[in-house]
Amino acid sequence: MSALLDALRAAVGVPNVIAEGDLTAWEQDWRKRSRGRALAVVRPGTTAEVAAVVRQCASAGVSLVPQGGNTGLVGGSVPDATGAQIVLSLTRLNRVRRVDAANLTLTVEAGCVLQAVQELAASHGLLFALSLAAEGSCTLGGNLATNAGGTQVLRYGNARELCLGLEVVTAQGAIWDGLTGLRKDNTGYDLRNLFIGSEGTLGVITAATMKLHPQPAAVMTALATVPSMASAVALLQRAQSRLGPGLTGFEVMNEFSLALVRKHFPQLRQPLAAAPWTVLLEQSDTESETHARALFEGLLTDAMGSQLISDAAVADSLAQSKALWHLRESIPLAQSLEGLNIKHDISLPVSRIADFVATTDAALQAAHPGVRLVDFGHLGDGNLHYNVQMPEGRDAAEFLHQHEPVVNTLVFDAVSAHGGSISAEHGIGALKRDELARRKSPVAMQMMHGIKRALDPAGVMNPGRVL
Amino acid sequence: MSALLDALRAAVGVPNVIAEGDLTAWEQDWRKRSRGRALAVVRPGTTAEVAAVVRQCASAGVSLVPQGGNTGLVGGSVPDATGAQIVLSLTRLNRVRRVDAANLTLTVEAGCVLQAVQELAASHGLLFALSLAAEGSCTLGGNLATNAGGTQVLRYGNARELCLGLEVVTAQGAIWDGLTGLRKDNTGYDLRNLFIGSEGTLGVITAATMKLHPQPAAVMTALATVPSMASAVALLQRAQSRLGPGLTGFEVMNEFSLALVRKHFPQLRQPLAAAPWTVLLEQSDTESETHARALFEGLLTDAMGSQLISDAAVADSLAQSKALWHLRESIPLAQSLEGLNIKHDISLPVSRIADFVATTDAALQAAHPGVRLVDFGHLGDGNLHYNVQMPEGRDAAEFLHQHEPVVNTLVFDAVSAHGGSISAEHGIGALKRDELARRKSPVAMQMMHGIKRALDPAGVMNPGRVL
Numbered sequence: 001m002s003a004l005l006d007a008l009r010a011a012v013g014v015p016n017v018i019a020e021g022d023l024t025a026w027e028q029d030w031r032k033r034s035r036g037r038a039l040a041v042v043r044p045g046t047t048a049e050v051a052a053v054v055r056q057c058a059s060a061g062v063s064l065v066p067q068g069g070n071t072g073l074v075g076g077s078v079p080d081a082t083g084a085q086i087v088l089s090l091t092r093l094n095r096v097r098r099v100d101a102a103n104l105t106l107t108v109e110a111g112c113v114l115q116a117v118q119e120l121a122a123s124h125g126l127l128f129a130l131s132l133a134a135e136g137s138c139t140l141g142g143n144l145a146t147n148a149g150g151t152q153v154l155r156y157g158n159a160r161e162l163c164l165g166l167e168v169v170t171a172q173g174a175i176w177d178g179l180t181g182l183r184k185d186n187t188g189y190d191l192r193n194l195f196i197g198s199e200g201t202l203g204v205i206t207a208a209t210m211k212l213h214p215q216p217a218a219v220m221t222a223l224a225t226v227p228s229m230a231s232a233v234a235l236l237q238r239a240q241s242r243l244g245p246g247l248t249g250f251e252v253m254n255e256f257s258l259a260l261v262r263k264h265f266p267q268l269r270q271p272l273a274a275a276p277w278t279v280l281l282e283q284s285d286t287e288s289e290t291h292a293r294a295l296f297e298g299l300l301t302d303a304m305g306s307q308l309i310s311d312a313a314v315a316d317s318l319a320q321s322k323a324l325w326h327l328r329e330s331i332p333l334a335q336s337l338e339g340l341n342i343k344h345d346i347s348l349p350v351s352r353i354a355d356f357v358a359t360t361d362a363a364l365q366a367a368h369p370g371v372r373l374v375d376f377g378h379l380g381d382g383n384l385h386y387n388v389q390m391p392e393g394r395d396a397a398e399f400l401h402q403h404e405p406v407v408n409t410l411v412f413d414a415v416s417a418h419g420g421s422i423s424a425e426h427g428i429g430a431l432k433r434d435e436l437a438r439r440k441s442p443v444a445m446q447m448m449h450g451i452k453r454a455l456d457p458a459g460v461m462n463p464g465r466v467l
Numbered sequence: 468m469s470a471l472l473d474a475l476r477a478a479v480g481v482p483n484v485i486a487e488g489d490l491t492a493w494e495q496d497w498r499k500r501s502r503g504r505a506l507a508v509v510r511p512g513t514t515a516e517v518a519a520v521v522r523q524c525a526s527a528g529v530s531l532v533p534q535g536g537n538t539g540l541v542g543g544s545v546p547d548a549t550g551a552q553i554v555l556s557l558t559r560l561n562r563v564r565r566v567d568a569a570n571l572t573l574t575v576e577a578g579c580v581l582q583a584v585q586e587l588a589a590s591h592g593l594l595f596a597l598s599l600a601a602e603g604s605c606t607l608g609g610n611l612a613t614n615a616g617g618t619q620v621l622r623y624g625n626a627r628e629l630c631l632g633l634e635v636v637t638a639q640g641a642i643w644d645g646l647t648g649l650r651k652d653n654t655g656y657d658l659r660n661l662f663i664g665s666e667g668t669l670g671v672i673t674a675a676t677m678k679l680h681p682q683p684a685a686v687m688t689a690l691a692t693v694p695s696m697a698s699a700v701a702l703l704q705r706a707q708s709r710l711g712p713g714l715t716g717f718e719v720m721n722e723f724s725l726a727l728v729r730k731h732f733p734q735l736r737q738p739l740a741a742a743p744w745t746v747l748l749e750q751s752d753t754e755s756e757t758h759a760r761a762l763f764e765g766l767l768t769d770a771m772g773s774q775l776i777s778d779a780a781v782a783d784s785l786a787q788s789k790a791l792w793h794l795r796e797s798i799p800l801a802q803s804l805e806g807l808n809i810k811h812d813i814s815l816p817v818s819r820i821a822d823f824v825a826t827t828d829a830a831l832q833a834a835h836p837g838v839r840l841v842d843f844g845h846l847g848d849g850n851l852h853y854n855v856q857m858p859e860g861r862d863a864a865e866f867l868h869q870h871e872p873v874v875n876t877l878v879f880d881a882v883s884a885h886g887g888s889i890s891a892e893h894g895i896g897a898l899k900r901d902e903l904a905r906r907k908s909p910v911a912m913q914m915m916h917g918i919k920r921a922l923d924p925a926g927v928m929n930p931g932r933v934l
Binding site for chain 1 (some may be wrong): 493528567568569570571572610613614616620622627630637641642643644645647648649650652653654655656657658660661663664665669679680683700704707709710711712713745751753754762809813815816817818819845848849850851885888889890891892893894895899907908910911913914915917918919920921922933934
């Protein structure tokens with residue numbers, strides 16, 4: 001292997017091949033659930049260097065694990081335990097190639113941090129509409145490789161829908177320049193969407209051309225309490241019909257989620273009394289603050305009149321709006337302070353969510369009396385983070401150890417029965433690979449394996465992930 | 468082959484295998500540019516029958532040409548001249564499987580006519596947002612196989628963006644049930660988008676789950692004249708920023724396009740004086756007619772004040788709005804009454820369109836003095852139908868015969884130089900297959916061939932199309 005390391009040093013420069021010292025930052029995932037061992041971490045600075053690295057590894061029969069900000073949640077970007085894989089870190093590949101404001105696009109390299117891309121768009125008076133918790137450290141390449149979601153999917157779509165073109169280094173080390181800024185292009189198979197969401201198993205995304213949007217003139221935020229999930233869904237439908245594409249966020253939180261926030265962050269003010277469910281609505285308006293407020297308050301007043309909601313609080317300032325979002329965003333940390341829990345990132349048809357929650361909550365209570373559900377997420381997209389916390393006073397680690405497999409089976413069976421997905425926005429990685437093989441249709445699995453063999457016949461790209 | 472026909476009759480019923488008589492309706496394309504000969508036309512009525520037909524053909528080594536409404540423009544849905552291909556007509560596969568209004572989705576079979584799908588959505592008070600000239604006879608399966616565009620792409624996207632899930636019969640005759648109604652699903656490779664736009668070369672789309680939208684409360688339509696393409700682009704940007712997603716249509720027509728409409732349809736009233744370019748704007752509003760009109764007229768008044776537009780006419784009624792659209796939609800017929808022309812369905816980054824039009828118009832005039840340009844299309848998507856008509860008084864057929872290849876080369880070279888696409892919304896089919904092989908990057912072509920071999924190793928699905 002030292003011949004390979006020498007060749008890699010020749011390709012990317014000696015300081016950019018790290019084979020010794022503490023590699024924890026690259027070898028361990030963000031949640032500290034997966035820890036592998038790398039032969040080396042290689043940090044190319046250009047697309048041509050990425051291609052050279054892939055060719056060297058392919059010819060040495062050594063596999064590659066592409067890595068961006070390493071903020072994934074399914075163990076897809078850390079090496080396995082063999083010590084024989086190269087971590088291909090793309091963080092040095094972070095140049096801005098082009099901003100084309102008149103075309104509402106920008107082209108940046110894969111290692112650009114998401115927040116930097118948002119700021120770049122804002123500096124041109126435009127909006128880059130992908131936004132998620134890890135935006136301060138995740139990279140656009142990782143966002144695309146995992147088809148990241150986040151809080152504005154309802155209006156703007158996932159990373160997939162925001163992407164117009166890609167540059168990719170193939171598993172053979174060739175460079176595909178698919179960096180188009182076109183809204184329409186029907187010239188052959190959709191290679192772009194095949195690489196998006198393939199989690200580094202088909203090639204390496206090195207740059208992307210992404211859609212921008214005009215910045216809204218005003219953004220309104222509100223919390224509203226509702227008596228049931230069915231009311232939350234009815235409110236969503238009314239908001240969609242009244243606000244149309246102006247509805248840019250629709251988050252839901254159950255009572256226990258906010259109770260955990262109250263317990264662990266008592267300094268955060270919760271403006272509404274506890275209720276079975278609390279909804280966070282966001283409206284983006286192209287006209288004005290006045291227009292936005294009238295429309296938004298009209299919706300909420302009517303919803304209260306027809307008893308869809310029991311109470312509501314509309315933010316009066318940007319600071320208040322941030323405080324409402326901060327409540328929602330504090331749930332993941334509050335639940336981890338409460339102790340480990342069994343996490344599910346699921347999606348369902350919106351029409352099935354109320355029934356799913358009612359029957360699955362009941363089944364879990366019956367099977368594990370006293371179990372507590374941290375249930376929150378992007379209701380507008382049908383996406384719930386449906387997490388199962390041990391009964392009060394029990395040891396979290398022991399509960400996980402004893403019950404995680406049976407809880408997963410119960411939840412995923414219910415998801416399947418309701419026509420849902422076992423991974424809405426986090427992907428498959430290593431963590432859900434076996435579950436995917438069990439639950440995806442054999443016809444689909446066969447096609448996916450065929451595509452993998454066609455594009456990466458030597459199996460050098462992130463083996464053991466997804467498939 | 469008679470053994471195969473017997474097996475097909477057994478699979479779909481004797482009346483649904485048509486091997487004799489006049490097969491013109493299935494053998495000839497809509498524009499009458501391609502005419503082939505079929506071994507037989509087979510009309511399965513269920514997905515299981517489609518699968519049986521594919522299996523029978525595959526085992527007999529006979530290839531299949533899937534066909535919907537046969538309204539395609541690139542010869543992708545008619546058989547070749549060998550008389551050895553089966554036309555797989557999907558028009559009997561036209562059941563509604565499900566309308567899930569609460570999830571804003573419907574699931575229908577591939578043979579449903581587009582207009583019937585629009586009407587189905589409307590009967591539930593919802594909008595199905597795909598709309599194009601052939602909607603009275605094209606089928607949803609064909610729309611998806613070709614990733615059809617149309618007049619509302621600016622807001623709602625192509626067929627691709629409106630699709631959530633597919634049912635597909637693979638080239639091996641297996642059935643993939645991917646009919647999900649989920650907005651988020653990151654469980655493996657994006658098979659859905661691979662089949663969308665693959666023009667029947669990877670498998671047969673038999674059903675789809677499509678997105679619905681709330682119906683707008685009001686729709687406004689206007690014509691505006693602008694002095695130049697650069698002004699049209701500037702107006703587009705202003706409209707996007709002022710109306711945001713409320714801008715649902717932005718069509719452009721050059722002076723000659725509308726002159727042809729005046730000449731061949733003198734009974735159609737053109738409300739504005741002739742100008743270098745005329746724009747058709749459409750705004751959809753979620754609030755009210757009053758709100759919509761104020762916003763729309765404000766935009767146009769400001770645009771006139773800053774001399775972006777020279778004149779404008781806003782429709783006062785649905786009838787007037789239809790009349791404005793009718794002008795735009797009469798261009799294709801007017802140009803065909805004027806005589807055959809050389810058609811291009813191209814897309815460009817919006818920021819490059821003005822330069823493309825100026826330089827390419829000039830280059831064509833220099834090479835073919837007196838040539839006339841019928842230039843119109845979906846400017847909001849960067850999509851132009853850039854058609855070259857013979858000089859006044861020349862014979863159209865002779866002009867095409869003499870000059871089509873060199874005109875194509877000139878136009879496509881200019882498209883490539885401006886970062887555009889040689890097929891924005893019509894696809895590749897048989898017509899542009901050689902051009903694709905010449906112009907697409909070899910790396911992309913290699914990946915497409917690899918995918919074709921992986922999913923259709925025997926080459927039974929629509930051979931000679933796309934690749």
